[in-house]
Amino acid sequence: MKFAGTSSYVATEDLKLAVNAAITLERPLLIKGEPGTGKTLLAEELAGALGTQLITWHVKSTTKAHQGLYEYDAVSRLRDSQLGDNRVHDIRNYIRKGKLWEAFEAQERVVLLIDEIDKADIEFPNDLLQELDRMEFFVYETGETIRAVHRPIIVITSNNEKELPDAFLRRCFFHYIAFPDRETLRRIVEVHYPGIQDALVAEALEVFFDVRKVPGLKKKPSTSELVDWLKLLMADDVGGSVLRERDPTRAIPPMAGALVKNEQDVQLLERLAFMTRRTHR
Structure with missing residues (x-):
């Protein structure tokens, strides 16, 4: 084998x-x-x-x-004995x-x-x-x-x-x-969504890895969450150009609920966006 x-x-x-x-x-x-x-x-x-x-x-x-081995149901056997059930004579029934x-x-x-x-x-x-x-x-x-x-x-x-x-x-x-590298992630995405646009995958991976690199993130997005996020982006017809031209001062990426799974991380990304807006003034 x-x-x-x-x-x-x-x-x-x-x-x-x-x-x-x-x-x-x-x-x-x-x-x-x-x-x-x-x-x-x-x-x-x-x-x-x-x-x-x-x-x-x-x-x-x-x-x-x-x-994981077995469980002996003594309660059911006691109940059946009180009811006169013939099953009680074979303990294997329990x-x-x-x-x-x-x-x-x-x-x-x-x-x-x-x-x-x-x-x-x-x-x-x-x-x-x-x-x-x-x-x-x-x-x-x-x-x-x-x-x-x-x-x-x-x-x-x-x-x-x-x-x-x-x-x-x-x-x-x-x-x-180990967490997959970009090429492995591309192959995983292709398995789930054959024929997906290369531009969308490329830009999505950029955003995905940017989120994972945020210092202090409580839960980094995983492979399965990337797959879910791409499904939402395709369903909402969000192309690679939208992600590429995304305003860096926005709080979090579109459909980010598939990537960020707790309020602490959402607040962290929002604080980072606020700091980015201040530097762009």
Whole structure:
């Protein structure tokens, strides 16, 4: 199995190398990078490229590691016993399989995405060490061991909200998705909008990178936000010439709500515009 990117996902050589190295080593691929740089999309495209199923486990702040294995619904079993339901005689009726269980019992090799692992408690990664290492876990309620039929290709994403434990990092192949350069962004835009005007893309990238370079910006616009912004510019028939001739003393670019996502950054851009107007007097 080799990943070479897809027609709808522009992967750099470093990223393709990291994906294929993780597959060869049979280790989880830990992907970090700015939000909006295509970390989650990578797993989707990888599954599509390999022609296999994608199983996604979206991690939240309340997610516990055992939920990825299974959950035992003791409350439902107690209720059914009070109602005289015959289902209570088989405890398996009250065990809900988690995403790891689904991946382990799949009859073909699948891609398992553990998305935004850093959202969970700090102990969450450590609680999965043995399962990810041995590709098996024990179900105490039934006394059975669930082993992976085929070792899944595991992609783990993180937005760096908190540090991950060293013991967990040692078991992963790590890759940081650096923010794309201009040429890579052009290729990404072309994938999303084939035939888009070169002039519009060129001027939009100028504005986009100018916004990203503003000192003190709380949230820099990402790749996905650039794609959304271009869609709005095309829908409103804003051409490259409009962006090129834009008054530098204006507060923010047109349709900037697709790029700037909080009031602090809007106010920062407005202050910079005010200072620019004063220097132009």
